[in-house]
Amino acid sequence: MxxxxxxxxxxxxxxxxxxxxxxxxxxxxxxxxxxxxxxxxxxxxxxxxxxxxxxxxxxxxxxxxxxxxxxxxxxxxxxxxxxxxxxxxxxxxxxxxxxxxxxxxxxxxxxxxxxxxxxxxxxxxxxxxxxxxxxxxxxxxxxxxxxxxxxxxxxxxxxxxxETLPNDYLKNIESDCIKIVSLALSLKQHKSKYDELVVKLFENSIRYTKFSTVDTLEYTSLKLHKHTELLERLYLLDIAQMALWSDQELEASEIVFLRKLSSDLQLNDDLLQKSIENMNHFIKEYKDEIPFFNYSNPIKHFYDQANKNVTKLIIRNKDRLTKEIKESGELMQLLAKSTAKDLSKEEKKKVKKQLLDICKTIPSLTIFLLPGGSLLLPILIKFIPQLLPSAFNENLEED
Incomplete structure (x- = not known):
């Protein structure tokens, strides 16, 4: 054993x-x-x-x-x-x-x-x-x-x-996962409080990338033709299923979305039906022993767990992170401004770049530079007011 x-x-x-x-x-x-x-x-x-x-x-x-x-x-x-x-x-x-x-x-x-x-x-x-x-x-x-x-x-x-892997391969897969889940969640007409949490988490997660909110994300932004491998296409379909699952019932708009997605992924109706059946069977079989299925879906669990892990790392490195942020004047101003009004696209890019530059200097926070790190950056941003409450108040007064 x-x-x-x-x-x-x-x-x-x-x-x-x-x-x-x-x-x-x-x-x-x-x-x-x-x-x-x-x-x-x-x-x-x-x-x-x-x-x-x-x-x-x-x-x-x-x-x-x-x-x-x-x-x-x-x-x-x-x-x-x-x-x-x-x-x-x-x-x-x-x-x-x-x-x-x-x-x-x-x-x-x-x-x-x-x-x-x-x-x-x-x-x-x-x-x-x-x-x-x-x-x-x-x-x-x-x-x-x-x-x-x-x-x-x-x-x-x-x-x-x-026998090779393109530099942007993981980024592209991850990006399409985010987009598909975001689009799927935006379809829900009858959202539970947990679905709303998931939507909010996704909106925050994609805020500092090339698209700003779920509301402005278009299905046409998906470039599904580049996914030529069967495993890629099946997984993207299942990711959509996981986002939509809440009560084992699909609304009409959700079914239309899944059919469109399946077709564009070049998966036939049998594979779509199999995806739906497998998801429902697995949840029905194991729901009682899987805590996050009792509340929402695997996507919520993903963000809950990520939030816990990242928060621990931020707390461990609080002093170093606080010092680095305080020394970055422009970043302080932009972060303070973001608490009162929306930043422009250019300002958001500056915030992201300067935070990532700070993370480069703190080994524990290099996770934000790795594949998946862009999903987690909003957690760091939301934590900053707890690190610098007095500095934020001063900046806000100056504004």
């Missing part, structure tokens, strides 16, 4: 289950359907892509997620590179993460210069799902919560097929 929190767990898991991994025979749709059944797509892992079940009753949920994440990465690797060994997989996934988070791997390498690829991958997985509360390296990690971990899998699949 493996211990997912002990060193060497990856090698042990791969060794013990080598005969138990599912052979998808190169079928990407079968692989994706399996990801839905495990719950990995929905951000709540309930089982694994193995022929024989594993007893995970003594594992924490973080440990279950770690194993599910590794299992999914290995499964997509096997779909593309069936005849290669676990050692080849470890090298491949290590090289992949070296591309998407080179700073993290350089740091890990310095800490563990003689360690194996599997030991470094264990560290990466810890960081990706925020499990190790006491590790210094946690402060260097991406805050990418479980509901969006599949983006890593999609990007890794692209890397396996092309």
């Amino acid at each position: 493996i211990n997912p929190s002990a060193n060497g767990w990856i090698v042990k898991f791969l060794s013990e289950n080598q005969a138990h991994f599912i052979d998808f025979q190169g079928d990407h749709l079968a692989f994706y359907d399996s990801c839905r059944k495990t719950g990995f797509i929905y951000g709540y892992v309930v089982n694994f892509q193995l022929k024989i079940p594993i007893d995970a009753s003594k594992w924490s949920y973080d440990e279950i997620t770690k194993v599910g994440f590794l299992n999914t990465l290995y499964s997509i690797y096997s779909v593309e590179r069936k005849l290669e060994s676990p050692d080849d997989f470890l090298l491949s996934v290590y090289e992949f993460y070296k591309i998407i988070q080179p700073e993290n791997l350089n740091f890990i390498k310095k800490m563990l210069p003689e360690s194996s690829k599997s030991a470094r991958l264990e560290q990466i997985i810890d960081e990706r799902i925020q499990t190790n509360q006491n590790s210094l390296s946690k402060n260097f990690s991406h805050i990418i919560t479980n509901a969006l971990l599949f983006i890593d899998v999609i990007a890794y699949h692209y890397y396996l097929k092309n």
